[in-house]
Amino acid sequence: AALVFRASLGRVPAMAFAMRRAPGAAWLALRGLHAQPTASLGPAAARGLCSLLPPAPLPERAVRRVAFGRQVRGFSAVAIKTPGFGAESITEGTIMEWKVKAGDHVKKDDLLVIIETDKVSIEVKAEEDGQIVEILLKPDDTAEVGKPLCTFKPGAATAGAAASTAAAPAAKAAAPAAKPAEPAAASGGDVKNLEVKTPEFGAESITEGTIQEWKFKVGDYVKQGELIAAIETDKVTVEVNAPESGVLTAIFLHADEIAQVGVPLCTINVGAAQPSGGPAAPSAAPAAAPAAAAPAPAPAAKAPKLAAAAPAAAAVAAAPAGGRAENRVKITRMRLAIAKNLKGAQETQATLTTFNEVDMTALMAFRKEYKDIFEKAHGVKFGLQSVFFKASANALLQVPSVNAAISGTDIVYRDYVDIGFAASTSRGLVVPVIRNVESLSVLGIEKAFAELAGKAKADKLTLADMEGGTFNISNGGVFGSMLGTPMIGSTNLSAVLGLHATKMRPVVMPDGSIAARPIMYVALTYDHRLIDGREAVTFLSAIRDQVEKPQRMLLEL
Numbered sequence: 001a002a003l004v005f006r007a008s009l010g011r012v013p014a015m016a017f018a019m020r021r022a023p024g025a026a027w028l029a030l031r032g033l034h035a036q037p038t039a040s041l042g043p044a045a046a047r048g049l050c051s052l053l054p055p056a057p058l059p060e061r062a063v064r065r066v067a068f069g070r071q072v073r074g075f076s077a078v079a080i081k082t083p084g085f086g087a088e089s090i091t092e093g094t095i096m097e098w099k100v101k102a103g104d105h106v107k108k109d110d111l112l113v114i115i116e117t118d119k120v121s122i123e124v125k126a127e128e129d130g131q132i133v134e135i136l137l138k139p140d141d142t143a144e145v146g147k148p149l150c151t152f153k154p155g156a157a158t159a160g161a162a163a164s165t166a167a168a169p170a171a172k173a174a175a176p177a178a179k180p181a182e183p184a185a186a187s188g189g190d191v192k193n194l195e196v197k198t199p200e201f202g203a204e205s206i207t208e209g210t211i212q213e214w215k216f217k218v219g220d221y222v223k224q225g226e227l228i229a230a231i232e233t234d235k236v237t238v239e240v241n242a243p244e245s246g247v248l249t250a251i252f253l254h255a256d257e258i259a260q261v262g263v264p265l266c267t268i269n270v271g272a273a274q275p276s277g278g279p280a281a282p283s284a285a286p287a288a289a290p291a292a293a294a295p296a297p298a299p300a301a302k303a304p305k306l307a308a309a310a311p312a313a314a315a316v317a318a319a320p321a322g323g324r325a326e327n328r329v330k331i332t333r334m335r336l337a338i339a340k341n342l343k344g345a346q347e348t349q350a351t352l353t354t355f356n357e358v359d360m361t362a363l364m365a366f367r368k369e370y371k372d373i374f375e376k377a378h379g380v381k382f383g384l385q386s387v388f389f390k391a392s393a394n395a396l397l398q399v400p401s402v403n404a405a406i407s408g409t410d411i412v413y414r415d416y417v418d419i420g421f422a423a424s425t426s427r428g429l430v431v432p433v434i435r436n437v438e439s440l441s442v443l444g445i446e447k448a449f450a451e452l453a454g455k456a457k458a459d460k461l462t463l464a465d466m467e468g469g470t471f472n473i474s475n476g477g478v479f480g481s482m483l484g485t486p487m488i489g490s491t492n493l494s495a496v497l498g499l500h501a502t503k504m505r506p507v508v509m510p511d512g513s514i515a516a517r518p519i520m521y522v523a524l525t526y527d528h529r530l531i532d533g534r535e536a537v538t539f540l541s542a543i544r545d546q547v548e549k550p551q552r553m554l555l556e557l
Helices: 002-008 012-021 023-031 043-050 060-067 069-073 159-174 298-318 333-348 361-378 385-398 442-457 533-548
Strands: 078-081 092-098 111-116 121-125 130-135 142-144 148-154 192-197 208-214 227-232 237-241 246-251 258-260 264-270 351-359 405-407 410-412 419-421 423-425 428-430 471-475 495-508 514-527
Touching (some): 092 192, 092 208, 092 264, 111 148, 111 237, 208 333, 227 264, 333 428, 351 533, 361 442, 361 514, 361 533, 385 419, 385 442, 423 442, 495 533, 514 533
Parallel strands (some): 471 495
Antiparallel strands (some): 078 148, 092 142, 111 121, 130 148, 192 264, 208 258, 246 264, 405 410, 423 428, 495 514
């Protein structure tokens, strides 16, 4: 083999000697020449050397393979492996959807597959141009970090794919109304069925999700990039967009069914003409599609809508007035995860709740005086909750055990304060975290709170937004709660503060008179294994004192 390699550098006599002494090894080495980056053996030399092999020369195809090994080299299959999910605790996920299928040619940065974890969804993209050879993990399969997802041949497209690509400009030229971004198939190219698979969910531990809803039905025309389905996990909702324009020909997983990462969701007939009267394609005018490319007329595309409307109307008519119908729905993944975490913390910790009341008179007057100036100067609103965040951060530094947590046989004390707040979304409760609250001003807290609350409302929170936290605040007062006992949602926390509605209540004043004052009840649930009653009451009293006299926060008292 070494002599063959020397021959590839120009020492042909060494190759001849190797073939006479060990023809079998020389033949294997010739076959492996294409893997040598310095190979320079020409076709004629290869043919001459191969003729030295007894008893017969190599086939012409083998000679070509040796001569042009460099060109073939780039197409050897490699494995695309499951990436890390952004957190050490997340080691696996579920294949939610494959965006490609075996045999498809992809370009660099094309989305291949989406993997769902119990926190977020991860998108796996192509690192270079090439072809998908085989898909190893199907939808709903578990993908562990580092485990191969599929095999991939790097390199340029095959001759057939190149010809298809080359035909695109001609098709576009034949349809002047088409825009440059329209795929060639939509301008008269070959019609093909594209399988849309469950994407990744952004974290290894999230391996599956529940189909929340389909935005289209079979027979509808979808545009490239258009939202076609939403998949709910226990942390985030993943949107599935159409990879190409075409007609939705089949839906494999329906609402409330489990979608594992990589499992096929639907098929899209790419290249099918847009039905007349339907929505405009994103990149081409409807007139650009030739009549031959239209597999279904407009009435066929609209018929399912009418057919779907009829059963719905019949169901409404059949329901008796004052009936006793029941509607059974599956528990969402997020609700299951919340239940698991709450129950785990409840069974691990020895929790207890202490209460206090806060006179909001001074803070409400302070906010009323400065809220308009504050918003005009800084562009964010001045709310009451930011004051409780700042007061809690100061109190946590004064009573470190409330900011600590038990880890095995150790107590972990933190010299930083990361406060999570409960945010209600359409999918359930999420807890984004504001970092280093101890070093933030009220303005900084308001900005961070507004950003995270906006992301929660839009279902755009990422795993990083919800990781960690040393203390939580739950504000049931925004829903009108008068009093409640908040629950610790994680064993990484030792306490949670509950805020409630501010109501006018009679209060005995220092001079003995009775006056109506705006009072808020506050509650602190804490882990009694770590926090004693004295520390819990001291902590809650410190918050009360700062809120009742906001100037104390300026003095860090």
